[in-house]
Amino acid sequence: MDLTDMPCAPITHMLLAALFERASLGGPIATPGSVGVSVGKIKLFVRYLAGHPSPPIGVTDLERQHLDGFEDRLREEHGSEKTFAAVSVLAIVVLLKAASAIGFPLASDLRARLTWNINGDWGSNRTYEPYTFDIWDSVRTAAAEAQRKTVRSRHAIATEVWGGPAKDLLEEVIATGKIAGDGFARAKNCGGAQRIYRKAFILKQDLVPFILRLAMETGWEPDVIRGLRADCLVNESNGTVGVLTRKRRRHGSEHKEVRVKDGSLSTPGGIIRAVITLTASARATLGSDMLWLGHQQFGSLGVYKFDDTKSLFRQFVTDYGLTDPDGGPLKLNLVRIRKTYKSLRYRALNGDMNDFPNGHSADVAARNYANVETNRDLHEQTISDGILDFLTATDGQAKPSNPSPQPATSHPTDTWLSTCVNIYESPYGEIGKPCKAVPWMCFACPNSVSSPHKLPAQLAFMKLAHDQRHQLSAEVWNARYGYAWTHLAREIIPRFSAEEIAEAKLIAGHDPANGFLTIAMGVEV
Template sequence: MRRLSDKESVLSPVMVRRLTYIAAGPVGSYAPRDAYPPNIVEQLRKAARVDLDHAVRRLTLDGPALLTQGQDPRTAGWDSDANVLWEIHRSEGRFTRQQLAQLVGGTLADKHSPGRLAQLLYPTSHDLFALLLLFCLEIGMELEAARELTSGCLKNPNRGYVQVEYLKRRRHAQEWNTIRVRDGSPNSPGGLLRLALRLTAPVREVTGSPALWQFRTKNGILSTGLSPGTGSHMAQSFVSVHGLTNEGQPLDLCLSRLRKTYKAAVYKVTGGRMSAFVQGHSPDVAAAHYADIPSLRDLHEQAVVDGLQDALSDAQAPTILTPQEEAHLVQHPMDSDELLGIAAEDLPPLLSGESDLWLSSCRSFFDSPFSTKGKPCPVSFFACLGCGNAVITRRKLPAILAFLNHIEAERARTPAAEWAARFGKAHRQILQLVIPSFSEGDVLSAKAIAESSEPLLFLPHNLLGGH
């Protein structure tokens, strides 16, 4: 076999580059782009709004007002901002400083610079960057799709909403899509696009291109779009002009993070509800690329805590057996496992009252969640209202309502903190869980019994019988 020389390789240069890229780390081990935190978003919004307000005033008031004062500089003279602006307008924005310098010299060309004056009639890339930034923060559209919006993107305006038609090239065979957004106000997605249409109209009239983001460069070129390179350059300029910082350092403004920033805000507002979060992509993509990011970790951890708390609350809640369910079990005792979680042979003591305690029946008085198996339940009688062993039937309503009267009377003579610690949970359980489970007639009858002059006494049979 022939030995390869040092200059020869069995791998092509392309393959070498690919292997070098992969060798830099495990595929997929990169840190995900995170959303910007709220304080950074507020900085971005404020700075972009300043730029946009300035652009609107310049292009809709100051520029047109100065243009009306202008005359043909060939007869009225070149030593006038208004006359030079008149010539810029006549040349459809293409008149440059170099052309003016050839006519009147460099000093006068600097004084009445077409690069400065043209900004009174035609938007700059800086103006459009502010608009695009606000739009992406408001709608969360993919950056490449937002850059390719056209002058006809707004469809079907209706009652404060409008559809935005956009091209998503990554979605093969379904590239054209629409999204319904708020419209009208200057801060709404629809309103921002209407501002873009108004400010870019003079450029579009000249170029004839349907592209939305059109502007004039300093050297008189009418550009028909914001390229990725232009966007990155303008992001750096935007940060520098406004002095935006993050933890004392200049802000690293990455436009690809804007979509995640919007998605993270939606995720927080909806509490992670995926049906509101998956707009524009599949649930798998939404979860992997937009929900699984560092800035949402606290929300996810809190969701786990809330879930555990809900599970604990369910475990501590008594079972309410309505009269209808009780009658059903009399006829169909084999359903006791589904309704009560007990075997059919353990059902009779619950239905007959044999296993009754003061405020409820008990699935197993000697298998309490508050004690070891085989020993009697050691907690106060009203702890039944927070016990998963308890089964509350209609016959316990009088005792429960009598107890409710007692604890409400105690509220008047007990310090608030002490009352809440002793009776607060039981009070909530009675009002929010027990009473709403029974009919108005059952509750009224039980209330009448509870208010009888004869005191109610409900104790376990095993205690009365001397067990």
């Protein structure tokens, strides 16, 4: 990066020194992209100074009028309603503060000006409106169908047994991540290069429905989803799991554990588990701990670059015939998906701003997620109800604002292996107190309900119990696991379809090609 031709050399040098300080190890600027953005703001500022009626010669000549004039010029050129002026001025203010901190002498009026960031409003960029709820439902349905299709195809591919030259070539591709040399000629005799790659790794296109579904179930920012690692799941408990996330813009608290539901492919935990399994071979080949890895069709093996998402999303839209309200191809955008998720949550809370912000200030949440067109009917209905309540109250017939409380009712509770209808009415303990029985006793309990989202845990339990056969005596094993094992094999597992079982195996983190489990009494799952 050559800045030797920049005007106002002393000031350019000062700002670059401040940038170097902020980009040093442990500093707030941690990526090459962020450094590049800052350099762009420096160029913009010093070029403005060079054309100023009173251009500063040295560092001490830089005054408040120069910074204020820079802001005025940007607002004039780009509009006060946009954020460009505010962001650019803020970047220079931050660098000037850093320069002062490392010893550069600044004029007294400029130091006083640095006590605030900008003179005008912050402004706002073009905002994305949420999708309509019909479009949301169609995308969600398509993503769920695509997930199931991927699970079925990967299961079928994994169970194919290859031998001879095809097996040798496959092992080379898994080891190196690519076909090289005479491999292409050999691949022609094995069904083609794409067949080899598809057997070895998941395609990046097949990850699209998992990305969409995860965004729709969590409302996470695109950079949070992009930054997930293969070891991000921690602290499983009662049908939930912690996800270690990283949001670069959350300065000072970038890393955060977020608690989400865990179970089937419709839950965030289940989606992430499935992707961990699907991308395991790519991860081993690349030696990477990133979550989103795959092979680009007619391309190479690597990290799923979210910059390429547009083309992959377009293919997904074409495959499932998704259209916008005007009948044209739908433009999928993760930011709009997040907006729609927030809008749905806002409506579910009936516009309660006390609970809605969740990671934002109330002002930001209201401006970016609540004050959108899809919520207009909710706001208008709220106003209408308020007026009606007022008119009713003035007639002396106001309805009570706090109706009489209803008797508390018990809600189903997720346990490790099933859902408990009423954890406070256990046949194994005192009524009114939480059940303390071990999880596998649930299968003998009338309060227990088994559903597809608990199937991964049940299959994992059966594997655990199977492994324990070699460590416990037959008498101890039967006393501890016998009833649960037999009940699962005869009564519960047969109720689920082969497709549901394949999904559950994937989420449980097992290779479908392994035969996986052999259930007691000769029943194979």
